[in-house]
Amino acid sequence: MSLAIDAAKGRPRSAPSPARGDAVFRGLTLGAAIIVLAVLAGVFVSLVVGAWPALQTFGLDFFVTRSWNPVTEKFGALAPLYGTLVSSVIAMIIAVPVGLGIAIFLTETCPRPLRRPVGIAIELLAGIPSIIYGIWGLFVFAPFMQSVVQPALIGSLGEVPLIGPLFAGPPYGIGLLTAGLILAMMILPFIASIAREVFLTVPDMLREAAYGMGMTRWEVNRSIVIPHVRSALVGGTMLALGRALGETMAVTFVIGNAHRIPGSILQPGTTISAAIANEFTEATTGIYTASLVALGLVLFVITFLVLAGAQLMLGRMRRRAGE
Amino acid sequence: MSSKLARRKLVNGVMMGLTSLAAALGLAVLAIILVHLVVKGLASFDMTLFTEDTPGPNSPGGLRNAIVGSLIMTMLAMVVGIPVGVLAGTYLAEYGRFSRLSAVIRFVNDILLSAPSIIVGLFVYQMLVVTLGHFSAIAGTAALAILVVPIIVRTTEDVLRLVPDSLREAGLAVGVSRWLVIRKVVYTAARAGIVTGILLALARISGETAPLLFTALSNNFFSLDIDAPMASLPITIFQFALSPYENWQALAWAGALLITIAVLALSIIARLLTTKRKTS
Numbered sequence: 265m266s267l268a269i270d271a272a273k274g275r276p277r278s279a280p281s282p283a284r285g286d287a288v289f290r291g292l293t294l295g296a297a298i299i300v301l302a303v304l305a306g307v308f309v310s311l312v313v314g315a316w317p318a319l320q321t322f323g324l325d326f327f328v329t330r331s332w333n334p335v336t337e338k339f340g341a342l343a344p345l346y347g348t349l350v351s352s353v354i355a356m357i358i359a360v361p362v363g364l365g366i367a368i369f370l371t372e373t374c375p376r377p378l379r380r381p382v383g384i385a386i387e388l389l390a391g392i393p394s395i396i397y398g399i400w401g402l403f404v405f406a407p408f409m410q411s412v413v414q415p416a417l418i419g420s421l422g423e424v425p426l427i428g429p430l431f432a433g434p435p436y437g438i439g440l441l442t443a444g445l446i447l448a449m450m451i452l453p454f455i456a457s458i459a460r461e462v463f464l465t466v467p468d469m470l471r472e473a474a475y476g477m478g479m480t481r482w483e484v485n486r487s488i489v490i491p492h493v494r495s496a497l498v499g500g501t502m503l504a505l506g507r508a509l510g511e512t513m514a515v516t517f518v519i520g521n522a523h524r525i526p527g528s529i530l531q532p533g534t535t536i537s538a539a540i541a542n543e544f545t546e547a548t549t550g551i552y553t554a555s556l557v558a559l560g561l562v563l564f565v566i567t568f569l570v571l572a573g574a575q576l577m578l579g580r581m582r583r584r585a586g587e
Numbered sequence: 588m589s590s591k592l593a594r595r596k597l598v599n600g601v602m603m604g605l606t607s608l609a610a611a612l613g614l615a616v617l618a619i620i621l622v623h624l625v626v627k628g629l630a631s632f633d634m635t636l637f638t639e640d641t642p643g644p645n646s647p648g649g650l651r652n653a654i655v656g657s658l659i660m661t662m663l664a665m666v667v668g669i670p671v672g673v674l675a676g677t678y679l680a681e682y683g684r685f686s687r688l689s690a691v692i693r694f695v696n697d698i699l700l701s702a703p704s705i706i707v708g709l710f711v712y713q714m715l716v717v718t719l720g721h722f723s724a725i726a727g728t729a730a731l732a733i734l735v736v737p738i739i740v741r742t743t744e745d746v747l748r749l750v751p752d753s754l755r756e757a758g759l760a761v762g763v764s765r766w767l768v769i770r771k772v773v774y775t776a777a778r779a780g781i782v783t784g785i786l787l788a789l790a791r792i793s794g795e796t797a798p799l800l801f802t803a804l805s806n807n808f809f810s811l812d813i814d815a816p817m818a819s820l821p822i823t824i825f826q827f828a829l830s831p832y833e834n835w836q837a838l839a840w841a842g843a844l845l846i847t848i849a850v851l852a853l854s855i856i857a858r859l860l861t862t863k864r865k866t867s
Contacts, residue, residue, distance in 0.1 A: 283764065285764060285766055285767070286764045286765050286766040288766075289765075289766035289769070289770075290678075290682050290765075290766070292674055293674045293675065293677045293678035293681070293682055294678050294682065294683070295674075296670070296671045296672075296673075296674035296675035296677075296678065297674075297675040297678040297679060297683065297688075297689070297692050297740075298692075299671055299675065299736070300675055300692050300695055300696050300699065300736065300737065300740060301691070301692055301695055303699060303710075303733055303736070304695045304698065304699055306710060306714070307702075307706060307707070307710040310709075310710050310713040310714060311706070311709060311710065311713075313713065314709070314713050361609070362609045362612060362613055363609075363613075364609075365605060365606040365608070365609025365610065366606070366609050366610045366613050368603075368606040369606040369607055369609065369610040370610070372603070372606070373603055373606060373607055374610070382610070382614070384858065385614070385617075386613070386614075386617075387854075388851060388854050388855070388858075389617045391787075391790055391791070391850055391851075391854050392794070392847060392850060392851075393793070393794020393795065393796070393821070393846060393847075393850060394794070394796070395794060395796045395821050395824055395825060395843065395846070396620070396624065396794070396843050396846065396847055397620070398825075398828075399824060399828045399839060399840065399843050400620050400623055400624065402828060402829075403623075403627070403828070403836070403840075404623050449616050449617070449620070452613050452616075452617075453613070453617065456613065480595055480596065480598075480599035481599055481603055482598060482599040482602040482603055483595070483599065486602075503701055506701050506702075507701060509703070510702065510703020510704075510705065510706065511703070512703065512704070512705045512796070512797040513796045513797060513821075513825065516825075517828070517829070537703060537705045537797070540705055540709065541705060541797060541800055544709075544712075544800065544801045545800070545801050545804070557709060557713070560705070560706055560709045563703060563705075563706060564702070564703070564706050567701075567702060567703055567706075568698060568702075571697070571698045571701050571702070572694075572698060574701075575694055575697050575698065
């Protein structure tokens with residue numbers, strides 16, 4: 265058999281035998297695949313090693329300490345952790361319903377000739393780098409927040425008992441809310457395009473049967489389409505959350521980079537990734553650098569868990585789709 | 588009965604109206620961002636961007652060193668990342684399609700795909716900057732390559748799986764060895780899809796800032812030395828935008844416009860390739 269091939273290719277007989285070539289190629293592909301595993305393991309190990317001095321010095325207190333003081337070398341992760349979670353939660357509260365709305369619009373209400381172009385536009389926007397959102401947030405959105413949105417919030421919601429303190433204080437422009445809103449704009453196209461893709465996997469027959477029963481458009485979407493793809497939607501939402509948690513540049517521009525836990529979401533704070541981006545090259549002492557790496561380790565563990573959860577939810581849908 | 592129907596119709600009208608509003612809102616926000624970008628970017632867009640290096644405060648200049656630095660590091664990262672990504676994707680789709688190891692690698696790859704890029708920067712800092720003792724374009728390239736690989740692995744595996752098994756079987760049946768079948772038959776059939784993945788990966792890393800912050804650092808001067816710190820467009824935008832100098836801020840906007848044009852162009856080309864494949 266190999267004779268026929270060699271003759272057909274006009275190859276000299278001294279060429280390596282096909283079986284050997286196959287073994288070499290197989291080994292190469294396997295090696296490349298192992299690299300993927302090695303990178304993830306390498307990231308984890310290098311973060312643990314780099315963070316070790318800080319974890320050893322501060323112990324578990326690291327996670328509940330508010331102070332971040334390079335002068336006294338007392339570092340704690342609580343403030344950046346708080347900022348990361350709060351800004352991501354704000355982003356999700358806004359982007360998930362709006363993103364789902366866009367997806368429903370694209371699969372139901374939108375005039376047919378417009379569906380493809382609008383869908384493509386949203387997918388293209390999902391690819392715009394985060395630094396673009398950052399620079400726009402700094403020069404355009406933050407001044408707008410300062411002059412229009414924040415004074416309005418302070419004047420209205422700031423007076424309401426219980427939630428009032430969340431909207432208290434002078435309008436800085438930058439701060440947790442601004443960062444959350446920029447994050448929302450960033451992950452919005454991402455959520456919309458995932459949800460649209462997921463909605464399109466719903467068999468038309470299900471929709472038609474529901475319409476045949478006399479359901480309205482909204483009822484079909486709420487009671488048939490969304491429940492049918494629930495786990496995939498949760499998975500997609502968790503993917504978006506993973507992005508929001510680890511997003512660096514868009515946030516760094518507008519969060520204010522203050523290591524404190526503000527009572528009001530209108531005030532400056534910081535996130536894990538913003539703290540690392542801002543301070544890493546300035547960190548002069550070993551323990552300072554190690555504390556920043558420890559922050560990175562915390563972020564890595566959180567996003568790993570969120571993304572792993574997302575994979576499990578999406579995997580369930582893929583398996584079902586494959587059946 | 589009819590009042591219930593009227594209520595259902597009302598709810599339907601309100602909710603479907605809200606979805607249209609959501610779409611209008613989303614598209615409006617994104618359009619506003621693009622308009623600002625074009626207006627502010629074009630204001631300081633001229634040929635000196637490409638012919639002069641980054642200036643000091645309040646003096647004229649361009650972005651040449653940053654543009655060249657970005658091109659060098661992204662290209663090197665692609666050169667490293669493409670073979671690793673394509674080969675690993677080949678393993679997942681061909682040799683190890685049903686193996687337990689592949690399931691684990693797929694899972695890990697999907698996590699790396701969305702892992703925060705600043706974490707990759709920290710990893711490369713620990714591995715290369717600390718051991719080599721200085722910031723360098725090599726470290727920046729490594730960080731970008733790590734971001735490239737998972738994207739290409741994923742797209743390569745996906746498109747290779749689209750190639751019908753009958754093609755593989757036909758090759759194997761006439762006695763061609765498996766790796767020749769993969770190289771000559773499968774890769775040929777899936778070429779457009781693989782290229783699409785490569786372009787998407789290129790688009791993704793052209794705007795990446797966080798992984799370069801403490802690997803390639805930056806450089807105020809024109810440099811081709813990959814063993815030294817190198818300027819890049821995203822880092823320059825970051826530094827200039829946060830500076831108090833107006834000419835630096837203007838250059839940051841021009842750079843932002845450049846990156847956006849590059850990223851959108853790459854994504855559109857990638858998309859055209861896929862649609863062509865689907866229609867043919």
